[in-house]
Amino acid sequence: MQHICNFDSLISRLHSMPGRSRVAVACPSDAHTGYAITRALEERTADFVLACCGAAAWPINEVCSRHASRVELLSAPSPDEAARLAVAAVRQGRADVLMKGALNTDNLLRAVLDKERGLLLPGSVMSHLTAIESPDYPKLLFATDVAVIPKPTLEQFDAMLRHAVDACRRLGVDAPRVALIHCSEKTSDKFPQTLSYLELKRRAADGAYGDAVVDGPMDVKTACDADSAQVKGICSPVAGRADVLVFPGIEAGNTFYKTMSLFGHARMAGMLCGTTAPVVLASRADTGLAKYTSLALACAAGACKPCNATSL
Numbered sequence: 001m002q003h004i005c006n007f008d009s010l011i012s013r014l015h016s017m018p019g020r021s022r023v024a025v026a027c028p029s030d031a032h033t034g035y036a037i038t039r040a041l042e043e044r045t046a047d048f049v050l051a052c053c054g055a056a057a058w059p060i061n062e063v064c065s066r067h068a069s070r071v072e073l074l075s076a077p078s079p080d081e082a083a084r085l086a087v088a089a090v091r092q093g094r095a096d097v098l099m100k101g102a103l104n105t106d107n108l109l110r111a112v113l114d115k116e117r118g119l120l121l122p123g124s125v126m127s128h129l130t131a132i133e134s135p136d137y138p139k140l141l142f143a144t145d146v147a148v149i150p151k152p153t154l155e156q157f158d159a160m161l162r163h164a165v166d167a168c169r170r171l172g173v174d175a176p177r178v179a180l181i182h183c184s185e186k187t188s189d190k191f192p193q194t195l196s197y198l199e200l201k202r203r204a205a206d207g208a209y210g211d212a213v214v215d216g217p218m219d220v221k222t223a224c225d226a227d228s229a230q231v232k233g234i235c236s237p238v239a240g241r242a243d244v245l246v247f248p249g250i251e252a253g254n255t256f257y258k259t260m261s262l263f264g265h266a267r268m269a270g271m272l273c274g275t276t277a278p279v280v281l282a283s284r285a286d287t288g289l290a291k292y293t294s295l296a297l298a299c300a301a302g303a304c305k306p307c308n309a310t311s312l
Helices: 007-016 031-042 060-066 079-091 105-112 154-170 192-205 220-224 226-232 250-262 288-301
Strands: 021-026 046-052 071-075 097-100 127-133 141-144 177-181 213-218 244-246 267-273
Touching: 007 127, 007 267, 007 288, 021 031, 021 079, 021 105, 021 288, 031 046, 031 060, 031 288, 046 060, 046 079, 060 071, 071 079, 079 097, 079 105, 097 105, 097 288, 127 154, 127 250, 141 154, 141 250, 154 177, 154 192, 154 244, 154 267, 154 288, 177 192, 177 220, 192 213, 213 220, 220 226, 220 244, 250 267, 267 288
Parallel strands: 021 046, 021 097, 046 071, 141 244, 177 213, 177 244
Antiparallel strands: 127 141, 127 267
16 A cells, blocks of 8 residues: 555545545534535545534535435534434444534534443543644654543553554555654653553564554654754664654643644644544634545544553
8 A cells, every 4th residue: 555645645545445435524514614525525535414503604505405415414403413413323324434513522522422322432542643744744744642632541542552553554654653752762750651651662562553663752853853863862763754653641742733733834634533433523723624634534544443441
């Protein structure tokens, strides 16, 4: 499988895939979500179940009538009910991917995490995976977790790593290089995350993550810039060549994510992993292109299998 190095090649992969994913969207009322849906329909990359609540800011009826055989419209009295209907479509096999529209993340996650009718299996760990296309890096860079897990435990770190490595392989990275990120290269009792990193490296050496290279702790610059690693005297197969950055907590991960977007002029795509189907969890403020790219990531990478933390 060809290694996908940027979002253009990701979208090309989606165009070349046999068949189409069916995407359930909760509250597809904003223009940016409408752009993503319209583009996917026109490029024949996805079909849709649209759980609508209120009036749309884009010509939803016109678009749906042009693609009537590929769109199912559902009406909901509230955002919570729209989220429930969209999740139900996935559970019932009428959709392969869940997507957030113009509703709060809390509304969608209540439906996703519902113990009886949601998309999270007992014992599974849900995490967020971000794909980053930077003008200063030669390939897609994945980051986890920037949105869901505040302070990962060892079991959560393990699941985050598994989800990221699985997604990388689905996108053509046969042996992902994973950097365990911290502010220092030293392990210390003062930073419990670095002790978890030691265990993750031990598991990687024992083959727990398949053909993957896991190293750290190291900082972001060392992970992504070979010259910096050389100056610091760090010899690692990951240094300067990372495919995945595993962050020690949501503060570091989210700050990196937003800094790359604003000051690094990077393009982003993101999805939830560990659920029974991929979940596109774009921000309501994301552009239409960003939402379409996240949709493409979820459809092309496919479902990242839930990791059962209780089996560790």
